[in-house]
Amino acid sequence: MAKLEYIEYKNRLRRFQESLQALDLDGALVYQAADLYYLTGTAQSCHLFVPAAGEPLLLAYRDFERAREESAWQVRPLGSFKDIPGLLAEAGLTGLRRLGLELDVIPLSLFRRYEALLPGVQWADIGQVLRRQRMVKSPAELEALRWSAAKHAEVFRYITARIRPGMTELEIAAEFESYARRLGHQGAKRFRGQEQGMIPGLVAAGANSARTSCFNLPLAGLGLSPLYPMGASQHVWEEGEPLLIDYAGVYGDYTVDQTRIYLGKGVPEDLRQAQEVAMEIASRVAEEARPGVTAGDLYDLAVAMAARAGLQEHFMGYGRQVTYIGHGVGLDLNEWPVIARGDKTVLAAGMVFALEPKFVFPGMGSAGVEDTYVVTDRGAEKLTY
Amino acid sequence: MAKLEYIEYKNRLRRFQESLQALDLDGALVYQAADLYYLTGTAQSCHLFVPAAGEPLLLAYRDFERAREESAWQVRPLGSFKDIPGLLAEAGLTGLRRLGLELDVIPLSLFRRYEALLPGVQWADIGQVLRRQRMVKSPAELEALRWSAAKHAEVFRYITARIRPGMTELEIAAEFESYARRLGHQGAKRFRGQEQGMIPGLVAAGANSARTSCFNLPLAGLGLSPLYPMGASQHVWEEGEPLLIDYAGVYGDYTVDQTRIYLGKGVPEDLRQAQEVAMEIASRVAEEARPGVTAGDLYDLAVAMAARAGLQEHFMGYGRQVTYIGHGVGLDLNEWPVIARGDKTVLAAGMVFALEPKFVFPGMGSAGVEDTYVVTDRGAEKLTY
Structure with a gap:
């Protein structure tokens, strides 16, 4: 399998961000392996934050080296789940009110961890958006x-x-x-x-x-x-x-x-x-x-x-x-x-x-x-x- | 594989019910395939309600015949998810306040459907209980x-x-x-x-x-x-x-x-x-x-x-x-x-x-x-x- 060109990922990101904007979301967190792979080129254990506009933030928990080799985007290592808010803030991604999540497939236990991590955020489903785009x-x-x-x-x-x-x-x-x-x-x-x-x-x-x-x-x-x-x-x-x-x-x-x-x-x-x-x-x-x-x-x-x-x-x-x-x-x-x-x-x-x-x-x-x-x-x- | 004897399932049920009682739960809903199989002998698409005491209620959504053939317990057909409260009531299982669910693995979407179906119920994790018992x-x-x-x-x-x-x-x-x-x-x-x-x-x-x-x-x-x-x-x-x-x-x-x-x-x-x-x-x-x-x-x-x-x-x-x-x-x-x-x-x-x-x-x-x-x-x- 030849690696896809960067322009392919740019197009995918652009279309996804248009959907986020249409839903009045500030961004989305993506974790499902196929969605993640579709948007980045890696299926390693990552949390991907896609803001409604601008560069995505790809946080690789495991394996960082493999994710960096595969991803179309810059990758940052993630030591621990609880570092996510700090890394978002560092990247200037603050004041987040409404975020997308794959609510169709996310396990309750992970959802609750996200909720605790980013209190006050309102969550909306983007599973459907990604399934529609990937059609x-x-x-x-x-x-x-x-x-x-x-x-x-x-x-x-x-x-x-x-x-x-x-x-x-x-x-x-x-x-x-x-x-x-x-x-x-x-x-x-x-x-x-x-x-x-x-x-x-x-x-x-x-x-x-x-x-x-x-x-x-x-x-x-x-x-x-x-x-x-x-x-x-x-x-x-x-x-x-x-x-x-x-x-x-x-x-x-x-x-x-x-x-x-x-x-x-x-x-x-x-x-x-x-x-x-x-x-x-x-x-x-x-x-x-x-x-x-x-x-x-x-x-x-x-x-x-x-x-x-x-x-x-x-x-x-x-x-x-x-x-x-x-x-x-x-x-x-x-x-x-x-x-x-x-x-x-x-x-x-x-x-x-x-x-x-x-x-x-x-x-x-x-x-x-x-x-x-x-x-x-x-x-x-x-x-x- | 020989089918297990009925006494095996009776013992499993008894131990599980002792745990439910110790946790002051009125019962538990079990959906994960291996847990379901462990407690009943079938891994068909079912909702199993285990009261803190007494016979379990096994509702088979698909495939009913297969579940009936395999299960150690009586099986009732389930036409639709929303029939669950009615079937519980028919079986005399009413006034449920605290119920167990496999919160460790349940998808958010299914959890929300259970919540809507049985409003006012307080949910507790029984994933750990079942994992401990199955050890x-x-x-x-x-x-x-x-x-x-x-x-x-x-x-x-x-x-x-x-x-x-x-x-x-x-x-x-x-x-x-x-x-x-x-x-x-x-x-x-x-x-x-x-x-x-x-x-x-x-x-x-x-x-x-x-x-x-x-x-x-x-x-x-x-x-x-x-x-x-x-x-x-x-x-x-x-x-x-x-x-x-x-x-x-x-x-x-x-x-x-x-x-x-x-x-x-x-x-x-x-x-x-x-x-x-x-x-x-x-x-x-x-x-x-x-x-x-x-x-x-x-x-x-x-x-x-x-x-x-x-x-x-x-x-x-x-x-x-x-x-x-x-x-x-x-x-x-x-x-x-x-x-x-x-x-x-x-x-x-x-x-x-x-x-x-x-x-x-x-x-x-x-x-x-x-x-x-x-x-x-x-x-x-x-x-x-």
């Missing part, structure tokens, strides 16, 4: 996403040639992950918000590919234990069972998301038909995903197509269905836009999302597809393949 | 830990036979992880608190094995990108370089932690000597780790031994040293007790911790060892091997 990817980000997508395609090509009935889900997962790792997969994913014990992917065959779990997903697989209730199990993939492989591709800094469902000999006709409908939905939604369209409109289009095929009750889950058909990806796996029911987000060129129309048939399995797309003036262009 | 493992838990340790030993045996200079750190990591995964490794780890983008393990050769990062670890490796600043890189392991392999072993529900540092031909004598000191520290500390000793005493013993060998400034990091030599493991990777400077925790039989005396030589590499132990009346017994 639209720059050319450099798109290049990184294409690179990640190409690596992931290579892994899917590899696994497609290797799988055969008789392998366990776990064996298939191990093959996939091992090859991906050799290509530089991080072996982890970044997810904004709660740690959920999620692994980067799912392998699930037959009825397991219709199993739901605690996650806000249409399906999750069986898993190896109730404490890790998703993904591959020891189940043997039998001929006649659908096989679902759904992995986040995390190469370099950027994440793409992709699913392939293999429907071999003897797979129920219901699944084959649903698969065709899913492919049509993906292709139609991608065609319509142009600047100016809302995310909610795309969701409605997909649901209408599923209903027309008589498959509405299987779409995006069965019973408790999820109410989205896609989600943004980038530095995190769960970015904006979410292509969800009623979502008013207006698409713009450069937005990147995974589109995953899936049908779930309890006791039988699932059908569908997932690819990652970028919005262009001529509709969404597929990055994964 | 001491039952015979069934110890059996699960031994099983996990045996699997992990098999992976270390495998990798020890495969590694050779000329492999990249990433190749070694891929080999290790792939074999571990085949044996049932979850491919993830559970860490109480913030998602930190941590992968389950580190492979680092030469100077990389002395590199620090944002984590509260003596060393972290280089990694593949600044957004995932730990673990294996594309660096080739050369003869004469130390090679560190440090992985959490997560098989079934339980996590063990283990490190091996390979010092082959041509490795600097400083590292060899430090390795010997580390082995002596591990063995002495384990011998002394008996019921009644405090964690802080063990830490002091280790530091004194490092100092006597003239290696104090390399112990547990160089420059910004960490102030622990071990940490509890179990359902999470970062449990209690922490064998840390000044820690007053009194050891008891059945406590399980990873002990990891390590020496760091910037620019050169690291030496040391890590194993997982259980405290017994005759000192700590090694589980990993």
Whole structure:
């Protein structure tokens, strides 16, 4: 991964500061790793203070040297949390009344420490502001996403040639992950918000590919234990069972998301038909995903197509269905836009999302597809393949 | 993994309720996955209300069927967050004044929703209570830990036979992880608190094995990108370089932690000597780790031994040293007790911790060892091997 140019960070900062000004904030404290990395180039343990105008103050708690090497901005060492007010004052950042914080993800314990440190300050959420800004990817980000997508395609090509009935889900997962790792997969994913014990992917065959779990997903697989209730199990993939492989591709800094469902000999006709409908939905939604369209409109289009095929009750889950058909990806796996029911987000060129129309048939399995797309003036262009 | 017996959950509940009573709490809401799993047998998305006495109320939001199958207690479906007060009232749980919550890890946003839902309630931390209770493992838990340790030993045996200079750190990591995964490794780890983008393990050769990062670890490796600043890189392991392999072993529900540092031909004598000191520290500390000793005493013993060998400034990091030599493991990777400077925790039989005396030589590499132990009346017994 080439380091981004300074101008990229200048642009990001400028846009963020415009938002702070529009919200009448004096500045913002940023701590979430992906937000911090987006604004500075480092994900080390830092507190970043962004004033509404002027240079940001990046305080590195650990590791200072690493943060200094990576950051686009000057870095100051932070010995202790309680030094923050003094360092702000030294930098001339005084009289702060209203500050932004990532209230969507901050733990209560950290919030209370900030409150005690800067008494009298009024706190406002800037999590939404940063998620909104990060929706639209720059050319450099798109290049990184294409690179990640190409690596992931290579892994899917590899696994497609290797799988055969008789392998366990776990064996298939191990093959996939091992090859991906050799290509530089991080072996982890970044997810904004709660740690959920999620692994980067799912392998699930037959009825397991219709199993739901605690996650806000249409399906999750069986898993190896109730404490890790998703993904591959020891189940043997039998001929006649659908096989679902759904992995986040995390190469370099950027994440793409992709699913392939293999429907071999003897797979129920219901699944084959649903698969065709899913492919049509993906292709139609991608065609319509142009600047100016809302995310909610795309969701409605997909649901209408599923209903027309008589498959509405299987779409995006069965019973408790999820109410989205896609989600943004980038530095995190769960970015904006979410292509969800009623979502008013207006698409713009450069937005990147995974589109995953899936049908779930309890006791039988699932059908569908997932690819990652970028919005262009001529509709969404597929990055994964 | 065999399902635990009902009596195990009854005992856990009873001990937890004794703590609630001692804190003069009317009950507690539990949401963190490992705490929930510990008390109920399910890690599905639930809200668990534990009254100070009597049956717990387990409300399953998603997935209800899965939670019902797994839980030791009766489960009620929860349609919406706002139904919680009504369901509490139905169960006769009214007049609640003081309730416990995992204030150490709860996100601010969830805390505010609870506050709005149950106005007038006074909230107290029960994160510490649960961490303290979970320190001491039952015979069934110890059996699960031994099983996990045996699997992990098999992976270390495998990798020890495969590694050779000329492999990249990433190749070694891929080999290790792939074999571990085949044996049932979850491919993830559970860490109480913030998602930190941590992968389950580190492979680092030469100077990389002395590199620090944002984590509260003596060393972290280089990694593949600044957004995932730990673990294996594309660096080739050369003869004469130390090679560190440090992985959490997560098989079934339980996590063990283990490190091996390979010092082959041509490795600097400083590292060899430090390795010997580390082995002596591990063995002495384990011998002394008996019921009644405090964690802080063990830490002091280790530091004194490092100092006597003239290696104090390399112990547990160089420059910004960490102030622990071990940490509890179990359902999470970062449990209690922490064998840390000044820690007053009194050891008891059945406590399980990873002990990891390590020496760091910037620019050169690291030496040391890590194993997982259980405290017994005759000192700590090694589980990993």
